[in-house]
Amino acid sequence: MDYAIExxxxxxxxxxxxxxxxxxxxxxxxxxFGFLGPSGSGKTTTIKILTGELVQKDGYVKVLDVHSxxxxxANFRSRIGILxxxxxxxxxxxxxxxxxLFCKLYHAPLExxxxxxxxxxxxxxxxxxxxxxxKGMKQRVLLAKALIHQPEIVFLDEPTSAxxxxxxxxxxxxxxxxxxxxxxxxxxxxxxxxxxxxxxRVAFLNKGExxxxxxxxxxxxxxSTHAFHVETFDGKKLIIxxxxxxxxxxxxxxxxxxxxxxxxxxxxxxQIFLKVTGKELV
Amino acid sequence: xxxxxxxxxxxxxxxxxMKNMMLLMxxxxxxxxAVVYSRLGEGEELPLVVIYIVVGVIFSAVxxxxxxxxxxxxxxxxxxxxxxxxxxxxxxxxIGKSLVTGLMTLITLVISFSIIGFGPILNIYTIIGLxxxxxxxxxxxxxxxxxxxSIASTSAYMMPVMFLFGFTPxxxxxxxxxxxxxxxxxxxxxxxxxxxxxxxxxWLPLGVVTIWVIGAALFTLICFKKTKTDD
Ligand SMILES: Nc1ncnc2c1ncn2[C@@H]1O[C@H](COP(=O)(O)OP(=O)(O)O)[C@@H](O)[C@H]1O
Ligand SMILES: [Mg+2]
Numbered sequence: 001m002d003y004a005i006e007x008x009x010x011x012x013x014x015x016x017x018x019x020x021x022x023x024x025x026x027x028x029x030x031x032x033f034g035f036l037g038p039s040g041s042g043k044t045t046t047i048k049i050l051t052g053e054l055v056q057k058d059g060y061v062k063v064l065d066v067h068s069x070x071x072x073x074a075n076f077r078s079r080i081g082i083l084x085x086x087x088x089x090x091x092x093x094x095x096x097x098x099x100x101l102f103c104k105l106y107h108a109p110l111e112x113x114x115x116x117x118x119x120x121x122x123x124x125x126x127x128x129x130x131x132x133x134x135k136g137m138k139q140r141v142l143l144a145k146a147l148i149h150q151p152e153i154v155f156l157d158e159p160t161s162a163x164x165x166x167x168x169x170x171x172x173x174x175x176x177x178x179x180x181x182x183x184x185x186x187x188x189x190x191x192x193x194x195x196x197x198x199x200x201r202v203a204f205l206n207k208g209e210x211x212x213x214x215x216x217x218x219x220x221x222x223x224s225t226h227a228f229h230v231e232t233f234d235g236k237k238l239i240i241x242x243x244x245x246x247x248x249x250x251x252x253x254x255x256x257x258x259x260x261x262x263x264x265x266x267x268x269x270x271q272i273f274l275k276v277t278g279k280e281l282v
Numbered sequence: 283x284x285x286x287x288x289x290x291x292x293x294x295x296x297x298x299x300m301k302n303m304m305l306l307m308x309x310x311x312x313x314x315x316a317v318v319y320s321r322l323g324e325g326e327e328l329p330l331v332v333i334y335i336v337v338g339v340i341f342s343a344v345x346x347x348x349x350x351x352x353x354x355x356x357x358x359x360x361x362x363x364x365x366x367x368x369x370x371x372x373x374x375x376x377i378g379k380s381l382v383t384g385l386m387t388l389i390t391l392v393i394s395f396s397i398i399g400f401g402p403i404l405n406i407y408t409i410i411g412l413x414x415x416x417x418x419x420x421x422x423x424x425x426x427x428x429x430x431x432s433i434a435s436t437s438a439y440m441m442p443v444m445f446l447f448g449f450t451p452x453x454x455x456x457x458x459x460x461x462x463x464x465x466x467x468x469x470x471x472x473x474x475x476x477x478x479x480x481x482x483x484x485w486l487p488l489g490v491v492t493i494w495v496i497g498a499a500l501f502t503l504i505c506f507k508k509t510k511t512d513d
Binding site: 051052053074075077078082084087088089090092097101102104105106107145 | 286366368
């Protein structure tokens with residue numbers, strides 16, 4: 001099959017607390033798939049299950065055609081890359097030495113270090129001690145660490161949370177390039193703009209349940225009221241239903257040159273999330 | 283088990299060790315002790331008890347301490363998770379770290395004995411005894427390291443290890459009555475048994491030490507099983 005991830009009827013509870021409640025979804029190879037949800041909704045738990053850090057009892061999980069029972073095997077681990085929510089580096093070592101460790105653990109050639117440093121734009125920081133780096137630079141080293149062995153799929157848990165816009169844009173460009181080269185990306189975020197910008201498809205997770213799924217474009221169409229929003233030069237804002245009987249009304253506005261702007265209603269992913277779950281995404 | 287991965291862990295931990303002031307201080311303690319005792323001895327061969335006090339400090343303050351501190355730090359700083367998510371197995375990680383600990387123990391032993399004199403330990407029985415002691419103290423370090431969530435907490439666990447197993451020969455100075463329970467019990471402790479090996483050259487005490495090593499290995503295994511099962 002052409003699926004990178006297949007999840008069917010996944011459940012996970014910690015003691016009595018049902019954190020993931022029967023979710024199913026597929027991610028196609030080559031896709032950037034966004035897993036969106038407020039904090040505590042179960043995003044990290046899902047990533048941990050998909051990467052074999054946690055085991056689930058209920059449900060069927062396959063990543064890269066490998067069944068979850070085999071996630072601990074070295075040859076599966078070398079095919080996936082992970083940037084987890086509180087990954088960390090060896091603070092006393094240099095950027096290079098940190099990456100060298102993982103290069104060797106993954107049996108990747110050492111030349112990869114310079115290639116990857118170039119990609120995350122950290123060539124100049126090669127010999128710097130990690131504890132001297134800014135948060136944004138550390139996050140880029142962590143991304144480099146997740147990618148050093150050229151995995152087929154990468155799991156990124158909130159890769160840009162708490163980063164400044166500059167570093168964020170940096171990481172976004174890196175991810176887009178990576179995806180163009182064929183890598184499947186599974187990312188969690190609570191940043192709707194990020195999801196709209198990057199993702200081919202998104203899923204909304206709320207209280208451990210998947211409540212909506214689709215491409216950002218599809219969802220924005222689906223949840224649109226399809227009404228026209230018109231702003232006139234004299235400052236009036238009109239909402240005109242998209243119906244045949246309103247044709248003349250709109251035509252008049254245009255003919256009389258009163259239209260400053262006219263567009264169909266397109267809610268943002270954030271607004272859709274609020275509508276679907278009744279919750280703000282923070 | 284994979285030698286390339288073990289060597290990667292070894293190389294990383296060795297570099298990290300060299301930059302870690304706290305760990306670098308650990309071998310200094312027994313070396314200073316060796317210098318002090320050899321001065322007090324004024325060139326005479328030191329009594330076996332004194333030599334084994336130095337040996338005990340080496341194994342507890344260097345072997346156990348370094349191993350558990352390295353593991354606790356990986357736990358505390360969340361770097362262990364990164365290793366566990368890589369293709370490296372837990373055994374690769376432990377062996378890599380044990381090699382660094384072993385190297386530091388060996389260097390400390392060589393320096394300390396070049397100060398107090400190699401005489402009493404240069405026989406095959408004692409060398410085997412010292413190796414078994416290394417394993418015993420290493421297993422204690424791994425076991426404690428497995429459940430220590432922070433470096434700060436390791437010092438609390440370090441105390442009993444030091445006093446029970448590192449300073450056992452000092453019990454002679456407590457003035458306990460001959461044949462008392464305390465003395466008899468301490469007599470069976472690993473360090474005392476190896477001291478007996480140096481003293482008498484008999485094999486039997488090595489069997490007792492081996493039992494201690496097996497006990498420590500089981501302790502490590504239990505700690506491992508326990509940390510694996512809590513989510
Ligand atoms: N190891 C754990 N033990 C118990 N509860 C946990 C554990 N990990 C996560 N949880 C709980 O599961 C829920 C979902 O957490 P998480 O997956 O981290 O959410 P998110 O990443 O979306 O913020 C939270 O209520 C959290 O308290
Ligand atoms: Mg999370």
